[in-house]
Amino acid sequence: MSLAQDPRAMAELELGTPPGPDGQVAAAPPPRLRRGGGGLLRGLLGNAKATSGLVILILFVLMAVFAPILAPGDPTLIQGIGSQPPSAEHWLGTTAKGQDVLALNVWGSRSSLFVGFTVGILATFVGLLVGLASAYLGRTIDNVLSLVTNVFLLLPGLPLLVILAAFLPQGLGTVVLVLVITGWAGSARVLRSQAMSIRGKDFVAASQVTGESGLRIMFREMLPNMASIVMSTFLACVIFGIGAQAGLEFLGLGDISTVSWGTNLYWASNDGALLTGAWWVFVPPGVCIALVAFALALVNYGVDETTNPRLRRPRRRTTPDAPTPVAARTRKELAR
Amino acid sequence: MGYMLRRFGFYLVAFWVSITLNFFLPRFMPGDPVSRMVARLQGQIRPDQIEALRESFGLSDAPLWEQYLRYLGQIFTGNLGFSISRFPTPVIDVISSVIGWTFLLGFVSLIIAVVIGNLLGILAAWRRGGVLDSFVPPLLIFIGSFPYFWLAMGLLYLFGVTLGWFPLRHAYAVGTIPEFSLAFLGDVAYHLILPATSIVLVSVGGWMLGMRNTMIATNAEDYIVMAEAKGLRANRVMMQYAARNALLPSVTAFGMSLGFVVGGALLTEVVFAYPGIGYTLLAAVQNLDYPLMQGLFLTITTAVLIANFLVDIVYVRLDPRVRVS
Numbered sequence: 001m002s003l004a005q006d007p008r009a010m011a012e013l014e015l016g017t018p019p020g021p022d023g024q025v026a027a028a029p030p031p032r033l034r035r036g037g038g039g040l041l042r043g044l045l046g047n048a049k050a051t052s053g054l055v056i057l058i059l060f061v062l063m064a065v066f067a068p069i070l071a072p073g074d075p076t077l078i079q080g081i082g083s084q085p086p087s088a089e090h091w092l093g094t095t096a097k098g099q100d101v102l103a104l105n106v107w108g109s110r111s112s113l114f115v116g117f118t119v120g121i122l123a124t125f126v127g128l129l130v131g132l133a134s135a136y137l138g139r140t141i142d143n144v145l146s147l148v149t150n151v152f153l154l155l156p157g158l159p160l161l162v163i164l165a166a167f168l169p170q171g172l173g174t175v176v177l178v179l180v181i182t183g184w185a186g187s188a189r190v191l192r193s194q195a196m197s198i199r200g201k202d203f204v205a206a207s208q209v210t211g212e213s214g215l216r217i218m219f220r221e222m223l224p225n226m227a228s229i230v231m232s233t234f235l236a237c238v239i240f241g242i243g244a245q246a247g248l249e250f251l252g253l254g255d256i257s258t259v260s261w262g263t264n265l266y267w268a269s270n271d272g273a274l275l276t277g278a279w280w281v282f283v284p285p286g287v288c289i290a291l292v293a294f295a296l297a298l299v300n301y302g303v304d305e306t307t308n309p310r311l312r313r314p315r316r317r318t319t320p321d322a323p324t325p326v327a328a329r330t331r332k333e334l335a336r
Numbered sequence: 337m338g339y340m341l342r343r344f345g346f347y348l349v350a351f352w353v354s355i356t357l358n359f360f361l362p363r364f365m366p367g368d369p370v371s372r373m374v375a376r377l378q379g380q381i382r383p384d385q386i387e388a389l390r391e392s393f394g395l396s397d398a399p400l401w402e403q404y405l406r407y408l409g410q411i412f413t414g415n416l417g418f419s420i421s422r423f424p425t426p427v428i429d430v431i432s433s434v435i436g437w438t439f440l441l442g443f444v445s446l447i448i449a450v451v452i453g454n455l456l457g458i459l460a461a462w463r464r465g466g467v468l469d470s471f472v473p474p475l476l477i478f479i480g481s482f483p484y485f486w487l488a489m490g491l492l493y494l495f496g497v498t499l500g501w502f503p504l505r506h507a508y509a510v511g512t513i514p515e516f517s518l519a520f521l522g523d524v525a526y527h528l529i530l531p532a533t534s535i536v537l538v539s540v541g542g543w544m545l546g547m548r549n550t551m552i553a554t555n556a557e558d559y560i561v562m563a564e565a566k567g568l569r570a571n572r573v574m575m576q577y578a579a580r581n582a583l584l585p586s587v588t589a590f591g592m593s594l595g596f597v598v599g600g601a602l603l604t605e606v607v608f609a610y611p612g613i614g615y616t617l618l619a620a621v622q623n624l625d626y627p628l629m630q631g632l633f634l635t636i637t638t639a640v641l642i643a644n645f646l647v648d649i650v651y652v653r654l655d656p657r658v659r660v661s
Contacts, residue, residue: 147349150346151353154350154641156596156598156636159636162618162621166621166629250483250485251603251606251618252622269489269607274492277493277497282486283490286486286487289481289482290478290481290482291481297477
């Protein structure tokens with residue numbers, strides 16, 4: 001199997017650009033690329049997975065934004081008798097301390113989504129800077145940056161998180177910082193390999209000849225061509241951020257004074273919700289985290305499917321006797 | 337050979353980075369870990385031991401580079417200091433007493449997840465659009481979206497607390513003494529079921545999807561058409577021709593996971609109070625046992641590096657292309 005036949009290498013080449021031999025893409029000036037971006041959005045909206053993911057996400061964002069209206073007042077205040085199962089008064093019951101579980105989780109979405117998206121943006125940004133600089137500047141800088149990236153990829157994430165959180169002062173800023181430190185390397189590796197394949201295209205060379213500055217080439221010429229992979233890296237980083245924040249806070253290493261899905265789980269386990277059978281205390285935060293992560297994953301698969309035709313579902317069910325692959329291959333050969 | 341040397345050099349650099357991180361973290365962090373630890377050990381600790389502690393946390397008057405060299409020397413002689421919370425047990429003894437449980441939990445769940453996940457992936461890709469391909473991946477992605485410690489809590493609640501089928505905590509029944517008897521091993525396996533299941537449930541989806549996607553690409557290869565044209569049995573084409581070639585990325589992923597066996601199940605260990613590395617690390621953090629924390633982190637990093645190096649060696653044998661590039 002040569003590299004050209006390697007599915008992942010092909011997938012990388014096909015991502016974000018209309019399928020076709022390299023020469024065609026090189027001839028494509030910026031306006032055409034912008035049309036490609038619109039196509040991605042339209043493709044996403046036409047994709048069932050991506051739309052359902054987006055709908056769930058928007059619901060959660062609305063919940064976070066309108067938390068003061070949905071559950072007025074401080075959610076940590078004691079509202080009634082402790083450890084009550086769901087009732088008309090408290091839809092999701094009360095914690096061992098007598099706080100309303102629904103209010104805690106509505107307010108918890110604020111911190112969890114905020115940290116998740118902040119970590120997503122920052123980690124993707126750092127990864128993008130490293131990836132683009134690595135691919136565009138090449139040589140020594142590429143070697144050094146790749147080495148740093150690979151070392152960070154190897155360092156075990158969760159134990160490093162725990163150690164860092166133990167040494168740094170507690171607080172939301174620490175949580176974000178620690179998650180970015182442990183999370184950027186994965187995106188840097190993916191973005192670098194994509195940037196490398198774009199770096200070799202003729203239009204980058206053309207931009208260099210016309211005397212464009214390095215920064216402009218990196219961000220105005222190369223970046224738009226990586227839009228879809230930047231997007232899926234970002235989504236993966238947000239999933240990582242939300243999950244890792246919950247894990248840290250569950251261990252009591254985050255900021256215990258804030259209300260988030262992670263701290264809700266921490267208090268649930270601290271107050272012995274498991275052993276007293278108070279399932280309504282620990283189930284909602286987990287379901288919220290899972291729904292958001294699932295929604296993000298759905299959007300991510302949607303991005304993958306719209307940009308990588310091979311992963312699209314075949315129109316009809318196939319059997320081993322009539323394998324899809326042959327058809328897929330011929331279609332690709334025809335496209336050439 | 338040149339390739340292996342370069343990889344070895346890389347792992348040396350990574351090892352050096354983690355040692356250095358371990359050295360500098362307590363020195364640049366705000367707060368004074370030593371006085372907090374000394375306060376904990378009121379009356380138990382001799383003045384010369386306080387001095388040794390101060391030194392290992394960079395509070396001595398010696399210049400930084402001298403401390404650093406001494407630290408390097410200590411690491412290579414296996415001297416990681418002594419644990420504060422289990423004073424005066426040396427850190428190395430604490431680690432060697434808990435690492436076995438982590439290995440047990442990690443390897444058992446990893447191997448089960450890899451075998452089931454890859455088999456499901458092979459079958460799903462082989463019958464694209466079939467039941468296995470349509471319904472199982474979304475379900476597994478959904479299960480995989482749950483925080484894995486939450487799933488562990490759910491299993492613990494359902495099968496441990498409510499139904500009472502499985503024990504709630506620890507790796508063996510309280511009061512029994514670890515020994516190589518059938519009864520004890522059975523007890524260990526019994527305590528292993530819930531934690532291992534929670535890890536398998538979350539990770540199996542990733543293995544399945546990875547295998548499925550590679551298999552789909554492999555199915556498009558000419559040699560598959562050739563094998564079918566030769567009239568080979570479908571099972572033989574599936575396993576010997578397609579799956580075998582699609583297995584390569586899974587080997588890489590397996591290597592990565594192998595390294596994370598040591599540190600990866602941290603939260604599961606915490607939920608089940610399973611006495612492994614992760615549970616000990618959290619206890620060390622809560623007890624401000626900085627020497628133990630650093631020792632555990634170093635152990636976890638070393639395990640990750642060794643596992644990755646082993647995978648590199650295996651990979652060169654499996655895939656001749658890496659030798660050339």
